[in-house]
Amino acid sequence: MRTLIAFLIGASLIILFMFFIKYYFGDPYRLLFYTVEIKNKNFDQVVEDLKAKLDKNGLKVIRMLPLSKALEARGVKDFMKYTIVLACDIPQKKELLTKVPSMSNLIPCSVAVYEKEGVVKLTTLKEIIFLAEEKDNLSNEDVQLVVDTYRTLRKTLDEVSK
Amino acid sequence: MRKVLILLLFPILLTAQDKNLLLYKETIKDMDFEEVKFFLKSALDGKNMNVLTVMDISDKPRMTVFYVCNLNYGEKILRKFPEFGAIAPCRIYILEKPDGSVEVGYINIPGLVKTFRKYFGKEEVEMLMKADKDIKEAIKEVKEGM
Numbered sequence: 001m002r003t004l005i006a007f008l009i010g011a012s013l014i015i016l017f018m019f020f021i022k023y024y025f026g027d028p029y030r031l032l033f034y035t036v037e038i039k040n041k042n043f044d045q046v047v048e049d050l051k052a053k054l055d056k057n058g059l060k061v062i063r064m065l066p067l068s069k070a071l072e073a074r075g076v077k078d079f080m081k082y083t084i085v086l087a088c089d090i091p092q093k094k095e096l097l098t099k100v101p102s103m104s105n106l107i108p109c110s111v112a113v114y115e116k117e118g119v120v121k122l123t124t125l126k127e128i129i130f131l132a133e134e135k136d137n138l139s140n141e142d143v144q145l146v147v148d149t150y151r152t153l154r155k156t157l158d159e160v161s162k
Numbered sequence: 163m164r165k166v167l168i169l170l171l172f173p174i175l176l177t178a179q180d181k182n183l184l185l186y187k188e189t190i191k192d193m194d195f196e197e198v199k200f201f202l203k204s205a206l207d208g209k210n211m212n213v214l215t216v217m218d219i220s221d222k223p224r225m226t227v228f229y230v231c232n233l234n235y236g237e238k239i240l241r242k243f244p245e246f247g248a249i250a251p252c253r254i255y256i257l258e259k260p261d262g263s264v265e266v267g268y269i270n271i272p273g274l275v276k277t278f279r280k281y282f283g284k285e286e287v288e289m290l291m292k293a294d295k296d297i298k299e300a301i302k303e304v305k306e307g308m
Contacts, residue, residue, distance in 0.1 A: 028277045028278060029245075029278070029281070032277075033245045033248060035245060062215075062217075063214075063215055065214065065231075065251065067233075067236065067240070067247070070233060071233060071237055074233065076237060079237060079241070080241075080244065082240065082244070082247065084247050084250055084251070086215070086229070086251075093219060094219055094220045094225075097219050097220070097225060097227070097255070098219065098220045098223055098225050098257065101187075101225070101255045101257050101265065101267055102184065102185040102267065104219075104227050104253045104255045105184070105185075105249070105253055105269055108217075110247065110248050110249065110250060110251075111248070112244065112245065112246075112247030112248050112250070114240075114244045114247065116244060121244070123244070123245040123247065123248045124248050125248045125249065129183070129184060130184060133183055133184050133185070
């Protein structure tokens, strides 16, 4: 009886582990993108709030790219409201990027702000795949720097969504 | 920290199909960094890949990142998959190597297309592959001395 219970517990743990792996690593979307939805603010409020909170949390904003306004100026009228915020201008970027130039896909970071079906959304990248690919070229400190920056970035997006 | 990360990422590393899953790079020899920077910007402009921002990262070694976008491609891709704006604008880096050569690199677009194929329609795939072709042709023009 004990053996059977131990077997069932073991099998359940293995199934849970496999589900975890499939859930987190089986879908490239979940692995690469972090998205939050904002229901109680309009698009312009979200952009302003995001900019202020990024600066406040030390993820300095470099440039705003108002994509939908640029498209509108070209005569495209039916494109969703869309702005890309270029931020995360961290002081250590010179050392990091000259050592591992592919990190330029992460630092500075981009946050896409867009309105889809009446809901404003914020999307940014997740750092995990980029770090995995460069695992041999990054020191522990480099990994920690990127992980900390992206953790703060996700926290900032969560703050904007509240 | 790095060991924990590698352990967590073991499944990804096992399933990675390409060696450079996320990066495409080329080396340009016998050309100065500033020449590469100037000619690459001109070549990209010529392909309608507009350089929105130029960020000089370092003087020693010299490193610059171009933030590049083609609005026509961007419009079609983001209509279908707005999350892709988190990768935009496309970053193209130029880095001076210790041997004097210059490395040019950017995100591996065909690799991304392969990974996210199910999220795109035929037209978006064509746009992404056209953007990749334009960038590669611009680099080729620089290599061949414009």
